[in-house]
Amino acid sequence: MLRYVVGRGVEAVLVVLGVLLLVFVILQLTGDPARLMLPPEATLEDIERLRHHMGFDRPLPVQFVRFLGGAVRGDFGSSLRYRDQPALDVVLERLPATFELAAATLAWSIPLAFLLGLLSAVRRASLQEGAAMLTALLGQSMPTFWLGLMLILVFSVELGWLPSSGRGSLRHVVLPAITLGGFFMARLTRLVRSGLLDVLGQDYVRTARAKGLGEGTVVARHALKNAAIPIVTIIGLDIGTILGGAVITETVFAWPGVGRLAIDSIAVRDFPVVQADVFMIAVAFVVINLSVDVLYTWLDPRIRLA
Amino acid sequence: MLNRRDFLRTSAGLAAGAVAAGRLGELHAAGESKLTIAYGIPLLTLDPHKHDNSVHESVLRNVFEPLLTFSADLQKLEPLLCSSYSRLNDLTLQFKLRQGVKFHNGEDFDAQSVKFTVERIFKAETQAPLLTTYQTIDRVDVIDRYTVNIVTKKPDPVLPRRMSSFHMNMLPPKYYATGSAEELARKPVGTGHYRFVSWQKDADFVMEANPGYWGPKPSIQKVTMRTIRETGTRVAALLAGDVDIATALPPDEIDRINKSGKARAITLPGNRIPFYFLNVRQAPFNNKLVRQALNYGSNMDGIIKAVLEGHGFRRAVVSNPWHFGFDPTVQPFPYDPAKAKALLAQAGFSTGVNVNMHGIQGRYPKDKEIAEALAGELGKVGININLKFWEWGAWLEAADASKLDGLIFASWGNAWMDADLTYYPLFRSGGRYTVKWTGYKNADLDGLLDEARTTLDDGKRKELYGKVQRLMQDDCPALFMHALEDVYGVSTRVEWKPRSDEMVRHYEMTLKA
Numbered sequence: 001m002l003r004y005v006v007g008r009g010v011e012a013v014l015v016v017l018g019v020l021l022l023v024f025v026i027l028q029l030t031g032d033p034a035r036l037m038l039p040p041e042a043t044l045e046d047i048e049r050l051r052h053h054m055g056f057d058r059p060l061p062v063q064f065v066r067f068l069g070g071a072v073r074g075d076f077g078s079s080l081r082y083r084d085q086p087a088l089d090v091v092l093e094r095l096p097a098t099f100e101l102a103a104a105t106l107a108w109s110i111p112l113a114f115l116l117g118l119l120s121a122v123r124r125a126s127l128q129e130g131a132a133m134l135t136a137l138l139g140q141s142m143p144t145f146w147l148g149l150m151l152i153l154v155f156s157v158e159l160g161w162l163p164s165s166g167r168g169s170l171r172h173v174v175l176p177a178i179t180l181g182g183f184f185m186a187r188l189t190r191l192v193r194s195g196l197l198d199v200l201g202q203d204y205v206r207t208a209r210a211k212g213l214g215e216g217t218v219v220a221r222h223a224l225k226n227a228a229i230p231i232v233t234i235i236g237l238d239i240g241t242i243l244g245g246a247v248i249t250e251t252v253f254a255w256p257g258v259g260r261l262a263i264d265s266i267a268v269r270d271f272p273v274v275q276a277d278v279f280m281i282a283v284a285f286v287v288i289n290l291s292v293d294v295l296y297t298w299l300d301p302r303i304r305l306a
Numbered sequence: 307m308l309n310r311r312d313f314l315r316t317s318a319g320l321a322a323g324a325v326a327a328g329r330l331g332e333l334h335a336a337g338e339s340k341l342t343i344a345y346g347i348p349l350l351t352l353d354p355h356k357h358d359n360s361v362h363e364s365v366l367r368n369v370f371e372p373l374l375t376f377s378a379d380l381q382k383l384e385p386l387l388c389s390s391y392s393r394l395n396d397l398t399l400q401f402k403l404r405q406g407v408k409f410h411n412g413e414d415f416d417a418q419s420v421k422f423t424v425e426r427i428f429k430a431e432t433q434a435p436l437l438t439t440y441q442t443i444d445r446v447d448v449i450d451r452y453t454v455n456i457v458t459k460k461p462d463p464v465l466p467r468r469m470s471s472f473h474m475n476m477l478p479p480k481y482y483a484t485g486s487a488e489e490l491a492r493k494p495v496g497t498g499h500y501r502f503v504s505w506q507k508d509a510d511f512v513m514e515a516n517p518g519y520w521g522p523k524p525s526i527q528k529v530t531m532r533t534i535r536e537t538g539t540r541v542a543a544l545l546a547g548d549v550d551i552a553t554a555l556p557p558d559e560i561d562r563i564n565k566s567g568k569a570r571a572i573t574l575p576g577n578r579i580p581f582y583f584l585n586v587r588q589a590p591f592n593n594k595l596v597r598q599a600l601n602y603g604s605n606m607d608g609i610i611k612a613v614l615e616g617h618g619f620r621r622a623v624v625s626n627p628w629h630f631g632f633d634p635t636v637q638p639f640p641y642d643p644a645k646a647k648a649l650l651a652q653a654g655f656s657t658g659v660n661v662n663m664h665g666i667q668g669r670y671p672k673d674k675e676i677a678e679a680l681a682g683e684l685g686k687v688g689i690n691i692n693l694k695f696w697e698w699g700a701w702l703e704a705a706d707a708s709k710l711d712g713l714i715f716a717s718w719g720n721a722w723m724d725a726d727l728t729y730y731p732l733f734r735s736g737g738r739y740t741v742k743w744t745g746y747k748n749a750d751l752d753g754l755l756d757e758a759r760t761t762l763d764d765g766k767r768k769e770l771y772g773k774v775q776r777l778m779q780d781d782c783p784a785l786f787m788h789a790l791e792d793v794y795g796v797s798t799r800v801e802w803k804p805r806s807d808e809m810v811r812h813y814e815m816t817l818k819a
Contacts, residue, residue, distance in 0.1 A: 032703055035702050035703060035706055036699045037435070038435050038436075039358045039435075039436075039719075041358075041436060041718070041719065041731065042358070042435060043438045043731065043738050044706075044738040044741070044742070045438055046435060046436060046438055047706075047738075049437065050433065050435070053430075053433050081350050082350050082351060082491070082507070083350065083351045083353065083487075083491055084353070084488050084490070084491045085491055085492075086488070090507070093506075093507065094508075097509075149538050149542070152539060153542060156543075156546035156548065157542050157545045157546045163546075164539060164542045164546045164548045165534050165543050165548065166509060166510065166548070167506075167509055252536050252539055253539065254508075254532065254533060254534040254535065254536070254543075256506060256507060256508035256509040260508065260535075261508070264348075267698075267699065269699065
């Protein structure tokens with residue numbers, strides 16, 4: 001058991017290092033940040049001055065050593081866009097907003113997905129199944145962008161119940177969380193349903209029923225636990241996506257999270273922030289996947305021995 | 307449909323608790339006058355020496371003040387932190403400073419503040435992004451506590467305008483000399499109508515009325531500048547009453563706002579002028595006749611009417627009427643396809659020419675559609691356009707590497723409202739654009755621009771820029787287009803009159819009772 005967890009931990013560190021190297025190399029291929037930092041009104045002298053100040057006129061290997069040396073100490077250098085501000089801080093100060101949105105999203109979408117998935121698996125060919133599947137279809141097929149704007153139009157502009165954008169009170173997070181979670185909820189619903197349907201047809205479920213267990217116990221203890229591995233895997237991956245990839249939702253609702261920051265930083269080649277941002281997201285992904293791996297061992301004892 | 311309704315109802319239920327809680331909080335704060343303004347571009351730093359765009363300047367100008375400021379019609383300069391100024395000689399401008407002005411942190415504003423501010427721009431560690439603009443300044447001499455001389459290396463007619471904005475916002479020396487760069491980027495301290503309260507990146511910048519302001523105090527107590535990138539959301543926020551003013555809206559939204567009954571759209575000519583540079587290194591644009599044919603055949607008025615639905619302002623060259631040196635006798639090219647064809651034939655291209663056109667998309671209203679319409683119109687007169695669209699960063703990089711031929715998109719703002727800061731950097735040989743982008747060089751033009759740059763007599767300068775604009779039109783180093791339209795959405799509860807300089811002055815706003 002311990003060896004399994006330690007092994008996974010070492011792998012995780014290697015993955016993060018690998019990501020850092022990859023990001024540095026890819027960013028070097030994307031072009032010159034100095035000219036993007038300045039408006040068209042800047043002269044070539046202005047651009048050259050900035051390039052020198054930022055160290056982009058030094059040889060690549062020198063830049064790379066500087067980058068790695070800093071990165072291991074958590075120092076990604078100063079942001080180019082946000083002048084004078086450490087890149088890691090620029091990312092870290094967005095994390096509360098990102099976590100808040102992710103938590104609100106998961107808080108409604110996971111329970112609802114389990115509820116709808118269970119209902120539609122257990123009550124096959126019923127009105128409930130139809131309703132649940134229709135909800136899932138809608139959730140998966142509505143583009144995030146469109147859903148967000150529609151929610152704003154209905155609940156902010158027409159009804160005036162909720163704020164249209166920005167972050168502040170609890171009310172601000174409601175519409176973004178619904179928008180961001182719609183797709184996630186729908187996909188998870190389908191997964192719970194198909195996983196359960198699969199398991200409910202197995203021999204051991206028939207055995208459980210045959211020995212007289214109630215349907216609730218059968219579903220909760222025998223079926224759900226056995227169907228859980230793919231579901232937990234997908235939830236783990238999706239949490240990573242929700243943390244780093246909420247770009248559209250963040251843009252529509254003017255939510256100050258890390259997803260939009262990454263896109264903006266890439267657009268102007270703000271290397272330090274992109275590196276810090278990718279680093280944070282990679283760490284989040286790795287930590288979540290590590291937790292999922294550990295969770296497997298509880299769900300399926302055979303994995304501990306592997 | 308039932309499911310969609312259910313879905314909405316579920317979300318509504320989810321929200322109900324939170325709504326009740328939030329409303330109580332709002333009632334509590336109803337006592338003070340508040341206003342929220344939505345911008346589409348985020349703030350990156352609050353250090354007035356380190357930003358480089360008009361959104362930063364617009365927000366910061368409520369916290370800081372320069373020595374001089376433009377009158378409401380943008381035609382002349384008026385004293386702000388000085389009581390008067392005069393030219394002592396060709397190289398020296400003397401400012402008598404306003405007395406009794408205090409910075410928000412309690413420091414006194416005096417001659418040392420001016421000296422410190424100007425000198426800070428030149429320090430290597432400041433990394434002022436548009437430093438070149440200020441390099442005519444030689445030194446600042448403090449004469450007495452409230453008198454200061456600014457001395458230039460050569461006679462500089464634009465110096466008073468340079469003292470009016472962009473980086474010339476006056477700073478308290480103690481605070482800006484001792485604070486860490488990071489702190490100064492986050493906490494601005496000036497003399498302005500409003501003082502800094504808080505800032506969260508990509509979200510809200512909050513300022514409150516400065517109780518110790520030296521002049522008439524602003525009527526609105528608290529102003530929030532909110533970053534909302536998505537245009538649709540900016541308009542929705544305005545119509546929902548979440549924000550009171552939405553800036554930088556596309557003309558398409560004007561009707562929707564005016565019909566809402568909750569807000570109105572205020573439109574006015576903008577300061578920014580898009581155009582296309584012509585790369586004159588290669589054929590066919592090394593031939594003046596082809597360049598002229600291009601301008602006769604572009605049908606720009608028709609494009610403004612059809613594509614922009616009238617929301618653009620035709621410009622003869624690259625000057626707006628409120629710019630110093632603007633010559634109203636220089637009229638835009640008429641649409642004359644016959645003349646365009648004749649000029650092409652005269653240049654030896656009677657069967658037409660094929661050229662590349664490098665456009666961008668998504669930065670200015672309808673930029674892509676305008677480029678496509680231009681390609682269509684020019685094709686009719688025999689200038690066959692091969693249209694390519696670029697990502698902003700890739701476009702700058704390719705142009706700076708001299709890799710673009712034919713027509714190259716460009717756009718120009720001019721914060722000092724002076725012809726020098728348009729024609730010199732764009733068309734004087736030896737600059738970024740002529741060296742790297744276009745290869746344009748005209749000795750007559752260079753002579754006129756050099757003379758105008760060091761001529762202190764306003765009448766003489768105007769004459770020189772009149773000549774510059776006529777030369778522009780004759781030699782056609784560009785395809786001339788139009789100025790953008792600025793569109794503001796303003797809540798019916800706010801009284802405010804915007805200007806063409808993109809500066810949003812919170813202290814000129816009032817709330818209706």
